[in-house]
Amino acid sequence: MSAVVARASRLLTGRGTRGAGDLTPKPPDAAAILGAMPVPVMVLDMENRFRHVNNAAEQFLGISAAGLAQLRLEDLLPLDNPLFRMIEQVRDTEATISDHDLNLESPRLHKRGITVQGSPLPEEPGSVLLVMQDASAARALDRQLAFRGAARSVSGMAAILAHEVKNPLSGIRGAAQLLESSVGPADRELAELIRDEADRIRDLVDRMEAFGEKPIARTAINIHRVLEHVRKLAQSGFAAHIRFQEMYDPSLPPVWANRDQLVQVVLNLVKNAAEAVTQDGVHHPEIILSTGFQHGMRVAIPGSSERLDLPLFVAVRDNGPGIPEDIRPHLFEPFVTSKSTGSGLGLSLVAKIIGDHGGLIEVDSRPGRTEFRLHLPVVTERDADQ
Numbered sequence: 264m265s266a267v268v269a270r271a272s273r274l275l276t277g278r279g280t281r282g283a284g285d286l287t288p289k290p291p292d293a294a295a296i297l298g299a300m301p302v303p304v305m306v307l308d309m310e311n312r313f314r315h316v317n318n319a320a321e322q323f324l325g326i327s328a329a330g331l332a333q334l335r336l337e338d339l340l341p342l343d344n345p346l347f348r349m350i351e352q353v354r355d356t357e358a359t360i361s362d363h364d365l366n367l368e369s370p371r372l373h374k375r376g377i378t379v380q381g382s383p384l385p386e387e388p389g390s391v392l393l394v395m396q397d398a399s400a401a402r403a404l405d406r407q408l409a410f411r412g413a414a415r416s417v418s419g420m421a422a423i424l425a426h427e428v429k430n431p432l433s434g435i436r437g438a439a440q441l442l443e444s445s446v447g448p449a450d451r452e453l454a455e456l457i458r459d460e461a462d463r464i465r466d467l468v469d470r471m472e473a474f475g476e477k478p479i480a481r482t483a484i485n486i487h488r489v490l491e492h493v494r495k496l497a498q499s500g501f502a503a504h505i506r507f508q509e510m511y512d513p514s515l516p517p518v519w520a521n522r523d524q525l526v527q528v529v530l531n532l533v534k535n536a537a538e539a540v541t542q543d544g545v546h547h548p549e550i551i552l553s554t555g556f557q558h559g560m561r562v563a564i565p566g567s568s569e570r571l572d573l574p575l576f577v578a579v580r581d582n583g584p585g586i587p588e589d590i591r592p593h594l595f596e597p598f599v600t601s602k603s604t605g606s607g608l609g610l611s612l613v614a615k616i617i618g619d620h621g622g623l624i625e626v627d628s629r630p631g632r633t634e635f636r637l638h639l640p641v642v643t644e645r646d647a648d649q
């Protein structure tokens with residue numbers, strides 16, 4: 264989306280389209296391009312008057328451009344809407360800010376779960392360019408929220424399984440082991456089979472127990488230590504022949520997190536990446552781990568009008584074939600897998616843990632490039648005092 268913002272702001276200001284002596288054909292009219300863009304784009308002047316809206320914005324707001332030209336944002340939304348604060352921050356910081364999961368509600372508007380990106384227009388002091396995405400467009404976020412419910416149902420089920428399956432299972436396993444030592448070779452094979460399969464079920468139940476709703480203990484964590492730990496684990500095991508590239512921002516502050524859970528998260532993402540790049544047809548398999556600081560990434564705190572800052576990101580990228588089209592809408596749901604021996608629990612666990620940390624996960628996938636990006640909160644003074 265930030266590419267869209269950058270493009271739209273260039274279009275509006277007419278900057279960066281052609282250089283002197285440039286013989287490339289003249290680009291279409293900027294207003295025509297803006298008009299055709301399927302995302303709502305609007306420009307507010309320093310008094311929050313609508314200076315420009317595209318067609319998608321007219322539809323989004325349900326008011327014609329001519330009507331909007333007479334209005335200010337205050338006429339559409341109550342002043343305590345967090346969008347006003349965000350717009351002020353864009354003006355103050357002169358930086359792009361994305362606000363996720365905003366509710367734009369008033370007698371005239373009923374929009375929930377909207378992602379808004381605000382950018383300054385350097386040539387027009389005080390003007391702010393807003394690009395909006397509703398929930399269906401902000402699919403990455405949508406999935407993340409949808410998944411939370413799914414993980415809850417797994418956590419309930421995990422508790423039942425742990426009780427009702429594990430005990431009888433250990434009885435079955437023990438009995439099979441006894442049989443192994445007392446029967447003939449042909450039957451011994453069968454007894455071994457029982458034992459192996461019992462172990463497989465136990466492993467599955469163990470993995471599901473990770474979904475339990477236990478409160479998590481958090482400390483200040485150096486994310487790079489977590490990434491290094493996982494890389495070493497991977498390279499001494501399942502990813503022995505895969506090239507790793509690291510692009511870390513060494514100045515990052517610590518995250519407020521549970522270390523073991525973060526290891527689990529990154530391990531699952533790296534394992535998926537390794538499995539993707541070792542498929543047929545992938546030349547020069549590679550996994551890129553990167554971290555960085557990104558201002559203006561915020562989400563709603565459930566049940567409060569406060570916004571949580573998520574300035575730190577961790578990305579795991581691979582050059583595999585991409586996520587199969589048919590499972591994308593359900594990517595973070597449990598038991599969704601395209602692998603014959605997959606459990607489909609990895610990403611749902613990842614999303615649950617990140618959700619428990621108040622973070623956000625985004626996916627961008629196409630053939631040759633798949634990236635999972637985690638946005639995490641850093642340690643605040645309040646955390647440090649605890």
Ligand SMILES: Nc1ncnc2c1ncn2[C@@H]1O[C@H](COP(=O)(O)OP(=O)(O)O)[C@@H](O)[C@H]1O
Nearest residue numbers: 535536539585586600601602605606607609610
């Ligand atoms: N990096 C990736 N590249 C391509 N597909 C992926 C990637 N990560 C996850 N997937 C897809 O998402 C599915 C679910 O992943 P996951 O929840 O970890 O379960 P599992 O790995 O057991 O299949 C995978 O089966 C795969 O189809």
Ligand SMILES: [Mg+2]
Nearest residue numbers: 531535609610
């Ligand atoms: Mg997996």
